[in-house]
Amino acid sequence: AQKVTQAQTEISVVEKEDVTLDCVYETRDTTYYLFWYKQPPSGELVFLIRRNSFDEQNEISGRYSWNFQKSTSSFNFTITASQVVDSAVYFCALSPGSSNTGKLIFGQGTTLQVKP
Amino acid sequence: EPEVTQTPSHQVTQMGQEVILRCVPISNHLYFYWYRQILGQKVEFLVSFYNNEISEKSEIFDDQFSVERPDGSNFTLKIRSTKLEDSAMYFCASTGQGSIETQYFGPGTRLLVL
Numbered sequence: 001a002q003k004v005t006q007a008q009t010e011i012s013v014v015e016k017e018d019v020t021l022d023c024v025y026e027t028r029d030t031t032y033y034l035f036w037y038k039q040p041p042s043g044e045l046v047f048l049i050r051r052n053s054f055d056e057q058n059e060i061s062g063r064y065s066w067n068f069q070k071s072t073s074s075f076n077f078t079i080t081a082s083q084v085v086d087s088a089v090y091f092c093a094l095s096p097g098s099s100n101t102g103k104l105i106f107g108q109g110t111t112l113q114v115k116p
Numbered sequence: 117e118p119e120v121t122q123t124p125s126h127q128v129t130q131m132g133q134e135v136i137l138r139c140v141p142i143s144n145h146l147y148f149y150w151y152r153q154i155l156g157q158k159v160e161f162l163v164s165f166y167n168n169e170i171s172e173k174s175e176i177f178d179d180q181f182s183v184e185r186p187d188g189s190n191f192t193l194k195i196r197s198t199k200l201e202d203s204a205m206y207f208c209a210s211t212g213q214g215s216i217e218t219q220y221f222g223p224g225t226r227l228l229v230l
């Protein structure tokens with residue numbers, strides 16, 4: 001089965017705290033792609049990162065960082081020094097290599113609330 | 117920066133009516149998608165479209181749904197006879213030269229079926 005699990009439904013932090021959003025995926029494919037999207041209150045889906053299954057290097061982009069571990073099938077997302085503008089729903093998604101159409105399988109999303 | 121656009125942003129319709137949701141993908145993209153998100157839930161894949169035909173569809177995408185690329189720019193999703201449970205946000209997305217590339221999403225159309 002192809003599946004993405006985001007066990008944290010809601011997280012609330014105070015501004016400047018670090019926060020990690022968990023993502024665990026299931027797939028039998030050896031080739032696959034993982035994504036994170038942000039959905040702010042306005043509703044659109046904003047692309048954050050794409051990672052292929054052969055690249056386990058962690059990535060940092062400003063206050064954002066991602067930790068990909070194939071051994072635990074996890075692709076976690078950390079926001080350092082969170083800000084109120086980070087408040088949003090964050091979705092992790094999987095694109096199985098066996099689906100040559102590129103469809104995305106989304107997790108349930110984690111709602112992050114950053115309080116001032 | 118090129119972006120995916122969708123119209124209308126909101127649509128209210130009566131149960132049983134037909135609706136057409138419109139999308140203009142990024143101009144040099146080749147793969148097109150529709151997803152839906154019922155309020156408060158996850159985003160669900162509906163259908164992918166490439167080379168003027170459906171390449172994959174989900175169980176949700178039954179005979180009530182159809183997609184079309186009527187010209188070189190628009191990509192439409194038609195729901196023939198809407199049901200209450202069709203109320204959701206519908207997102208269009210597109211990717212460039214390869215299906216495994218990043219999908220860029222439009223702002224969505226919020227459909228409310230009464």
